Amino acid sequence: MRLAAQILKYSRLLIIAALFVGLTLASPVFLTGSNLINVVRQTALLAVLGFAMTLVILVGGIDLSIGSVLALSSCLAASYLKEPSTIVIGTIICLGVASACGFLNGLMVAKIKLPPFIATYGMSWMTRGLALVFMGGNIVYGFPKTFRFLGAGYMLGVPTPIWVMTIAFTVLYVVLHMTKIGRNVYATGANKEAAFLSGVKTDRVVIGLYTMAGFLVGLGALMYISRLNAAEPGIGESFALEAIAATLIGGTPFTGGEGGISRTLTGAFILTLLSNGMNLLGVSSLWQSAVFGSVIIFAIMLERISKKLGND
């Protein structure tokens, strides 16, 4: 039983190893430099969105609005990002709009006490609608080189998105694991009442986390449209599903209070390897949503089993 528990504890690393070996054997293209860089690059965006999701899941929440908020913030900012002279304003608008949406989510969850699923689901429909209204059927296309650097450029031979992801990861890691704020987050997630009674301003923690999640979504928006070289209102529909899958398969439980962003990084990597593998083997992209849905359920089952074994 102990052995089984140990195996489960390192199950994610085993999954990654198995995927690596399996894909290397199955496809000659897999273990090439360009493909691996591609995998890491795709991981970067998913990881940033996954971090956003992880933050709110840590306090027992969820954010279904990330795809639509990503669309809205990029549409509102796009015309500014198109001119080299106003890129800074565009960036501020993008991050600001996304953070504001996150803040509203936080208010609805913490103050109005809406269930997070409902609050963020409603938010997702409203922001999608606003993005459509704002664009009025048009698409903003063709960003300047300076902006495209963020999503499609290289720095020291490494794609920029990976740098962005690394910075986001480092900052979040320090805040979550080395500061009082971080301790308050975990305390709130583990037991909100107890945390509140011991003096943690739990509402503020929750609102702060949703806002931070919004900010990260804004960052993801910048990375994504810089990569797509266009902003349109229909983008990002599957992102919420993917980010939730990355968080849960990484091992942050849905109940909150444990786990964290390093697990989500692993989760994002597993998912990207999975979809890369499906592509290399010629599996139709129609399978994607079924696979991601199954991954979510599988991840939780894994969690349950390891808990049970751990307790025995």
Add this chain to the structure above:
Amino acid sequence: MTLKRIAAVVILAAMLTMGMMSVAGAKTYNVVLVLKNFVNPVWLDMQRGGEAAAKELGINIKTLAPLKADNNEEQVKAIEDAIIQKVDAIVVVPSDSNGIIPAIEKANKAGIPVINVNTKANGGKCETFVAVENYDAAFMVAEAMGAKLNGKGTVIVLEGVPGAQSAIDLDAGTKAALKKYPGIEIVASQTAKFQRAEAMKVMENLLQRFPNVSAVLAANDEMALGAVEAIDAIGKTGKILVSGLDANADAVKAIAAGKMTISCDKRSYQQGYEGVKAAVKFLNGEKLPARVVIQTNVVDSSNIANYVK
């Protein structure tokens, strides 16, 4: 409670009279234009064309599109609502060639003429079908691409929304033209649903398997532009040729910048314009041909100057 009930009855009665009054009035034709969505600029062009025709001919026009892009049920509901309003004609661009049939049949039953634009409806009675020959347009583009490749190489085909008649015709045209070049092999043919972001994702994935493909033939410009970015990311712009259809504003820029190779002007504005015009002609008792064909032009570096605004 009784007071409330009385109030309700009074209000209802008032509304009934007002409702009946609003029916009376001067007679100008009312036409409803039902589009696929308000996400792709093509439909916006079509709406502008339709509205221009309406203004010119002095009729009322109302444009509707599903809230969820390409949602068939909402298109059906929009037509049902138009029938209730007893509009004089319905101009429809179906997103699902089969799913739209029940709505057209209802309009037929109500005696309201239906004009079919852009994407063929596979059933019901439409007075005419205003469209480009999608098959021919795709054929021309693929033929031009084959010539640019000197008749050899490997290509990827990006298809439209599965099941839509326009997507089927475009795909058939592309593949028929490519058959003329025995040296060209289609290594992959996948749908990207006419969407740019979807196409970028699909192409990123396909390029992992086929990094040395010679060209990508997309069934519209949105998908072609998504492919352009995926190709750009692996630094193969110009080495992998890209073709699309529609000649929309972004594609024109991309061709002018040398990122895209070929497109085809499908004149969406004209399609909307002719569609509404056909409706009015029919209402005025003129006879319509079974098919109104909109001429198309291949757009590439040789004539791009005519399109750059």
Add this chain to the structure above:
Amino acid sequence: MKRRDIERTAGRPRFRVSGVLIAIIAVVGVFSFTAKGFFSLANFANIALQGSVLFIAALGMTLAILSGMIDLSIGGVMTLAGVITALALKAGLPPILAILAGLAAGSLCGAFTGYLVSSWGFHHWIATFGMMGISQGIALVVTQGSSVSGFSRAFRNIGDSTIIGIPVPVLIAAATFAIIAFVLYRTRFGSNMYAIGGSEQVARYSGINSSKMKLSVFVLTGLLAAVAGIVLTSRMNSANPTAGMGYEFDSIAAVIIGGTPITGGRGGVKGTFLGAFIISILKNGLNLVGLSSPWQLTIIGAMITGAIIVDVITHSKR
């Protein structure tokens, strides 16, 4: 507690008419003045027809919410059931068997979600969210992304024929409503639903097998979603692999607007009737007015979210 509240918590919901009914009168009033053809018998029949699919789906959602849960997989399951029925028809099965296959598919999806929730202790949100991805994904895979269409007259009759002047989908919705209302208000099973929605712990102490209850509730929501999906397929003469997308949101909205609080334990299917139809009236009216669809999306989204916020605020003040 007031007498009314006691009645409600005891599982005998009162018809909370005031708010919704006033809203409906207001909406109908506005559209009667602004939209030509809105205030007519033909249009009311049209609204009833257009709203029946949502109403059936929302009945299932009501059961889930009453029991203190939410089913986000309704849209995906609708699609899948429609697609399975369509494929079975195309394979030459008689309509009855094809419909049974669709209903079975829906119930199976529900049973699987219910199994995850009751035996594995999954949170209902996440179990149904996963199922949403799976059912939607399977529908895409088995159809290769295309719609499946062109059915026999016998099957199409479900969606587009009338009996004594009433459209069949409306009759199906009415019959479903009657059955669900009977189960809810007249059987032990129904009052048990209210009990676990009110407080699962109390329900368990009073001898209710709550995990069995949850399993059955999800099977029922899956079944009702399948009914909705099949009616939709017949009405459209086509099963589109994304047809049900968004129905989960509209159903949640219908339930909440109808006065069943998101926390469960109170409310009922009568309110859902009003909730589903006010949404259909809104969509129909905005179409008749001719408002461009991006604005429609925002208006409807904002109104629904607003209604939910008002609901939560009024209920949390107790």
